Amino acid sequence: MPLKSRHLLGLQGVPEEDIQTILDTATTFREVLERPIKKVPTLQGKTIVNLFYESSTRTRISFELAQKRLSADTINFAKSGSSTSKGETFKDTVRNIEAMKVDMIVVRHESAGVPQFLTRISNANVINAGDGRHEHPTQALLDMYSIREKLGRLAGLKVCVVGDIAHSRVALSNIYGLKAMGAEVSLCAPPTMIPKDIYRLGVKVIHNIDEAIAQNDVLNVLRIQLERKAGTSIPSLREYHNYFGITKERLEKQNKDILILHPGPINRGVEISSEVADGPYQIILNQVTNGVAIRMAVLYLLGTMN
Amino acid sequence: MQVLLKDVTLINPAQKLNEKTNILIVDGIIKKIGEITADELSASEVYELNGKICSPGFFDMHVHLREPGREDEETVVTGCNAAAAGGFTGLASMPNTSPDADSAEVVKFIIEQAKDHLVDVHPVGAVSVERKGEYLAPLAEMFDAGAVAFSDDGTAVKTASLLRSAMEYSQMFDTTIIEHCEDPSMDDGVMNEGVVSTMLGLPSIPTVAEDLIVMRDALIAEYTGGRVHIAHISSKGAVDIVRKAKERGVKVTAEVTPHHFTLTDESVKSFDTNFKMNPPLRSREDVDAMIEGLKDGTIDCIATDHAPHSIEEKEAEFIYAPNGILGLETALGLVISELVHKGHLTLEDVVQKLAINPRKILNLPVPKIEVDQPANLTIFDPDAIWTVDVSKFKSKSKNSPFDKRLLTGKSVAVINNSKMFYKDQFINI
Numbered sequence: 001m002p003l004k005s006r007h008l009l010g011l012q013g014v015p016e017e018d019i020q021t022i023l024d025t026a027t028t029f030r031e032v033l034e035r036p037i038k039k040v041p042t043l044q045g046k047t048i049v050n051l052f053y054e055s056s057t058r059t060r061i062s063f064e065l066a067q068k069r070l071s072a073d074t075i076n077f078a079k080s081g082s083s084t085s086k087g088e089t090f091k092d093t094v095r096n097i098e099a100m101k102v103d104m105i106v107v108r109h110e111s112a113g114v115p116q117f118l119t120r121i122s123n124a125n126v127i128n129a130g131d132g133r134h135e136h137p138t139q140a141l142l143d144m145y146s147i148r149e150k151l152g153r154l155a156g157l158k159v160c161v162v163g164d165i166a167h168s169r170v171a172l173s174n175i176y177g178l179k180a181m182g183a184e185v186s187l188c189a190p191p192t193m194i195p196k197d198i199y200r201l202g203v204k205v206i207h208n209i210d211e212a213i214a215q216n217d218v219l220n221v222l223r224i225q226l227e228r229k230a231g232t233s234i235p236s237l238r239e240y241h242n243y244f245g246i247t248k249e250r251l252e253k254q255n256k257d258i259l260i261l262h263p264g265p266i267n268r269g270v271e272i273s274s275e276v277a278d279g280p281y282q283i284i285l286n287q288v289t290n291g292v293a294i295r296m297a298v299l300y301l302l303g304t305m306n
Numbered sequence: 307m308q309v310l311l312k313d314v315t316l317i318n319p320a321q322k323l324n325e326k327t328n329i330l331i332v333d334g335i336i337k338k339i340g341e342i343t344a345d346e347l348s349a350s351e352v353y354e355l356n357g358k359i360c361s362p363g364f365f366d367m368h369v370h371l372r373e374p375g376r377e378d379e380e381t382v383v384t385g386c387n388a389a390a391a392g393g394f395t396g397l398a399s400m401p402n403t404s405p406d407a408d409s410a411e412v413v414k415f416i417i418e419q420a421k422d423h424l425v426d427v428h429p430v431g432a433v434s435v436e437r438k439g440e441y442l443a444p445l446a447e448m449f450d451a452g453a454v455a456f457s458d459d460g461t462a463v464k465t466a467s468l469l470r471s472a473m474e475y476s477q478m479f480d481t482t483i484i485e486h487c488e489d490p491s492m493d494d495g496v497m498n499e500g501v502v503s504t505m506l507g508l509p510s511i512p513t514v515a516e517d518l519i520v521m522r523d524a525l526i527a528e529y530t531g532g533r534v535h536i537a538h539i540s541s542k543g544a545v546d547i548v549r550k551a552k553e554r555g556v557k558v559t560a561e562v563t564p565h566h567f568t569l570t571d572e573s574v575k576s577f578d579t580n581f582k583m584n585p586p587l588r589s590r591e592d593v594d595a596m597i598e599g600l601k602d603g604t605i606d607c608i609a610t611d612h613a614p615h616s617i618e619e620k621e622a623e624f625i626y627a628p629n630g631i632l633g634l635e636t637a638l639g640l641v642i643s644e645l646v647h648k649g650h651l652t653l654e655d656v657v658q659k660l661a662i663n664p665r666k667i668l669n670l671p672v673p674k675i676e677v678d679q680p681a682n683l684t685i686f687d688p689d690a691i692w693t694v695d696v697s698k699f700k701s702k703s704k705n706s707p708f709d710k711r712l713l714t715g716k717s718v719a720v721i722n723n724s725k726m727f728y729k730d731q732f733i734n735i
């Protein structure tokens with residue numbers, strides 16, 4: 001079934017059927033990734049630009065690999081910071097790239113809204129690979145895929161996103177996507193890491209990590225950005241770890257099955273202890289593999305639409 | 307030259323005027339109001355106005371002309387042309403030019419550029435040298451050069467102690483300090499803080515950042531006995547603080563922009579940078595408080611914060627785009643559509659807030675519609691329905707969020723300095 005939109009700007013407003021279609025398509029590609037020759041000719045002749053205005057090696061590599069597996073031609077374009085101060089505006093850059101006859105643009109930018117802006121100034125299909133603190137839809141899709149792969153379903157599950165929600169692009173996409181799929185979403189962090197009025201999106205907010213572990217089937221643990229305004233939203237990483245870090249002791253205390261996700265890269269000893277990061281509850285490396293399959297699915301579904 | 311404004315409805319609450327009549331203007335001076343003889347009729351250039359409203363010329367006390375420094379975005383003359391097209395006969399220009407209007411020379415330069423124009427330009431000087439908030443700019447010299455108020459607009463005066471000095475010092479010439487109220491430790495956002503900023507993942511500015519400085523400023527005005535004018539008020543909390551301060555007799559006044567009583571932060575969901583300004587568009591509750599403040603007199607006047615920006619700079623990633631939008635050519639339409647036709651203000655209130663109060667705040671004479679007075683008039687049609695088209699703007703820039711919007715209420719003509727702007731043309735009268 002074709003998707004409703006020719007872009008993937010975020011998961012806000014994306015209907016359940018479309019998420020289902022993407023996850024199901026990813027299952028097919030997941031099988032391709034297990035074959036000795038991991039390549040299909042689906043997007044042969046399509047040109048895709050990875051427009052990364054913010055460095056993100058993992059996401060870029062994952063997209064690039066997905067594009068290669070689908071036999072698309074890939075161009076990487078990396079730039080950092082505001083372009084206006086360096087002469088060429090973002091709009092001019094995009095116009096130039098488009099003049100090279102590009103079919104799809106995968107974009108990562110530190111400003112929220114850049115994917116939307118791109119759809120106004122370009123005719124390519126746009127895929128958001130993370131915009132500011134706004135959305136990172138393919139990350140949430142791979143999270144959902146990984147949960148479904150492990151637990152067999154999403155509807156009715158209780159999922160808690162733990163960490164710096166206010167500065168995260170993963171949290172909102174998780175909230176929108178998981179809720180669309182019928183999961184119950186809550187957030188656990190110190191109040192300084194919870195953005196204003198987020199409860200109005202229909203999520204519960206708690207500040208006690210033991211409660212979060214006790215009440216949920218899945219924890220999606222966000223990376224604490226070490227560089228971010230140290231000392232203003234949390235007193236120290238040590239204190240954060242002591243009060244919100246996921247440790248073996250905390251998990252064992254609850255004596256229950258729980259699934260732990262992390263979008264990476266991990267800060268061992270901060271949001272998650274090494275024992276947990278390498279332990280039986282986590283599926284962090286599955287997430288990475290599934291990420292390629294999800295990105296293949298999204299590229300395929302959008303790239304074969306028109 | 308002899309001009310006859312035939313069949314106008316005079317409205318001027320300052321003179322308790324509300325009547326249908328004719329105005330005869332000879333060489334820019336009002337010579338007769340009332341019945342016109344056949345001889346007078348035949349000797350005049352006649353404008354049939356069919357009952358359109360005629361009031362003292364409107365005055366916008368918050369305009370960013372970009373001269374000197376960014377003449378590619380607006381000059382004094384193009385800004386004045388936009389003002390005339392929007393129904394204004396006077397404006398106050400804000401000092402954040404390049405160089406800043408922090409000296410008598412720059413103040414004089416700006417006045418000089420507007421010399422032969424229909425629109426009167428009254429510069430606002432900077433409070434501090436280069437608006438840095440460290441040392442007082444030469445306020446007396448600027449006042450003597452023609453500055454009508456002082457402001458570090460773009461930011462609030464940096465410290466309470468410098469603001470105190472400015473408020474005390476400026477009492478020598480009874481001018482007001484115009485304040486852009488925003489706590490500098492909370493100003494690193496690009497939109498209002500609330501559920502919308504949370505959903506959009508954009509860095510946000512809380513209303514309390516505005517409220518804090520409004521409170522600080524009101525307290526310093528109270529303590530010093532000086533005058534403070536709150537520019538572009540936008541939060542409910544700030545309106546409440548101003549209301550209470552006025553009740554205590556503090557010399558505080560306030561202005562609101564048309565966009566802050568028309569739009570909410572919901573508009574930012576489009577990520578269109580024409581909805582990016584500072585202060586940012588707030589919530590519905592705040593917009594309602596603006597209207598309430600206008601109705602009960604807490605907010606004295608309407609000013610546009612006209613802020614031209616080049617297309618290249620404005621058409622950018624949301625967090626990098628500069629703050630501000632055009633205002634001069636849409637203000638009257640928004641005032642009439644949003645405030646008059648929705649039953650919040652009368653046409654008398656509009657004249658009070660667009661013509662009379664801004665001049666009073668700046669100690670400028672309010673034009674009288676009286677025989678032997680120079681004609682300084684705005685003629686407008688409160689029922690004209692029109693569609694905003696930025697490509698037709700007189701302003702050099704095009705950054706308006708109201709392009710293609712249907713508005714009711716439009717200026718028909720303005721008259722001042724023996725000139726008339728009518729049907730897109732300036733005429734000497």
Ligand SMILES: [Zn+2]
Binds near residue numbers: 584
């Ligand atoms: Zn300002």
